[in-house]
C-alpha cells in the first residue's frame with residue numbers, strides 16, 4: 001500500500017496541471033469570438049484605399065502586408081502558391097528560423113484565409129498574371 005500512496009500524490013499534481021492547462025486553453029479559445037469569415041465584405045472605397053503593394057486587395061491583405069512586409073518585400077509572399085497547410089508550415093519556419101513573431105488569433109485565421117484563397121496552388125494572383 002505504501003507504493004500506492006506515494007504514486008497518488010504525483011498523479012494528483014499531474015491531474016491538476018492538466019486541468020489548469022485545459023482551462024487556459026479553453027479561455028484562450030473563447031477570446032477568439034470574431035470569426036473573420038463573418039466579417040462584412042469590404043466596400044469598394046475601402047479596397048481602393050488599401051496600401052498593400054502588389055498584394056491582391058481583399059480582406060486580410062492589410063494584415064499580411066503588416067506582418068510579412070516588415071522583413072521582406074510582399075512580392076516574396078505574392079510569388080508563392082501554397083495550400084493552407086503549407087502556409088502554416090511556412091509560418092512555423094518563419095518563426096523558428098527567421099525570427100518572425102508568432103501571429104496570434106484572430107489575425108492568424110484572417111491571414112491564413114486570405115493566403116489560402118488568394119495565393120493558393122493555382123496562384124490566381126501571381127504578379128503580372130493576366131486576369
Ligand code: HEC
Nearest residue numbers: 067068069070071072076077080090091094098099100101
Ligand atoms: C522577422 C522577419 C520576417 C518576417 C516577419 C517574415 N519573414 Fe518571410 N522571410 C524572412 C527571411 C529572412 C527570409 C529569407 C530566408 C532565406 O531565404 O534564407 C524569408 C523568406 C520568405 C519566403 C521565401 C521562402 C522561400 O522558399 O524562399 C516566403 C514565401 C516568406 N518569407 C513568407 C512570409 C510570410 C507569408 C510572412 C508573414 C506571415 C513572412 N514571411 C514574414 C523573414 C521574415
